[in-house]
Amino acid sequence: MRTERKLTRRLDRVFARLDREPERPAHIDVPRMSRHRAMLFSSTLAFYLAIVWAVITTSWLVRLDWRVMFFRPYQQWPGIHAFLDYYVVLGQRGPTAVMVAAWLGWRSWRQHTVRPLLTLAASLLLLNITVGAAKLGMGRLGPHYATVIGANEMGLGGDIFPSGHTANAVVTWGILAYLASTARARRWLSALSAITSLGVGLTTVYLGTHWLSDVLLGWAAGLLILLALPWFEPLISRAENALFALRDRLRARRRRTAPVPAAPLAPVALQPLAKAAEPAVPAREPVTSARGSRPPVHLAPGPHTTRSERTPVTPAGSRRPPHADRLPRGASQAARP
Template structure:
């Protein structure tokens, strides 16, 4: 009786991943549609409105101070330990490593560099835009505020907008942007929105950011995700250039590797193989047909004189002469004596 092993949930996940086609030809690359342009314009207007409201010390700044004096970390201290770890989902280093590991696997599986290049472009835009805004506005955080009711801008701080919030929006939102199906894009969009919302509120709970910092961080991260389709042609050219460099490097490496030398047919195993080496042609080499120069004479070879004898009858011979004294009673085999046995029949 044949029994089949029950597949676990992890086995089913890997089986579904293995069905993903290699080098898919129908990758859904988001385009800058009219709907996306409208969302980009609305988000940009919201971004400018938040900056203006903080700059003129409006009701938003007064609300920031009220939340700060409320001190949420003292109101609900039992969740403080959990939120200390949860806020790591907005730190650039750990989140970039986790997302890069997943997108790197996808790049290797689909034989394309687009996921990794898109992640690199989004993080580059994040560092440039959010970093410039932080340094340009120079707002101090709640822990370093000086004047009560002031917007604390232009005092050398780097808190506005919230980097944790913007990084959570971009890092987790890039998974939804690169999703291969509409259903996966919807689910990942909702998951990234909830994660970034939780990270932003966690920074307010811990007292490291004003509420307006979080609002501007959400807008800054969303602007980067909405602007990524404008970067797609540049990403495609970069991918083509990298693949061209890789192919050229492989071709140059194949030319540099010498061809294997085949042993002649019938040669014993382990016998040395003579490889014909190319000798550079000298301009002053002799003309073809000229008489070659004589080879140098070989050293003389000293052999034992006489015919082949038994080993016991041989005399050691050196270039100087025999080292064995002559024996008068020894008769050479080639000489005939009177004691030799006569031939029969004669």
């Protein structure tokens, strides 16, 4: 009985969460650029620039990249290769964006706001601009395409630095923690997104598609985007207000163009006409007894005789052809020769 009650309560909570709230909840707070967040942003930016400088100058970080590459983790632990081939999908931009957008779309519908979807769109736009520009600007080749042992492989037309999988995992899964409604949910989602992005970055190193320094720079790039999002909150709010205003105008235009139903006519009371205006009804003739004494239509007028006394008359329009030798009925026949 207790188990059934607990299951019923849990189901009630789930269905209560699925119900749409009557209006936008007031407890949703918009993150602001606080002093603590500004300090984290500054330290992360310094870490980003330090990694770029260490790779450009071919420091100890580049030598560590080559050592990890020669170690070949995919040959040391081949048993987890099949699993990590699927796990690395959590860092691909297309599948992760679709999954997170579906969840944030449900939240937008439930809370009567488009802020979650607009925040996701803004973060992905920043990710494409910043990470894409850094990739093309530095042009570093990956481990599989390295040409000179010990070199930093910079400026050779590659697009591997920073790691796009790692940065995308940080931004896509971290946006769930950024948009969390409570502090407890924000802590749990932050830890989950950090573990997921860390696993994705190490998976790319295991597969040999990225240097270790690519992963470090990808973590820093994704974290910079999440920390900078409060600066774009006013722009997101203006975009949301513009979308709602456009929705209201379209609804008003649809109401004006909708056909107006005709008003029902009031019932009209019928006035009784005057007796003088009523049409005269012709009086019926009295039925006399003479009418009943008329002979039937099918009887011929005059006295009736018996059938044997009647004169045979050939009916008009008879179908029998006339015969000259035919005598009328009752006449004496002459002796034949």
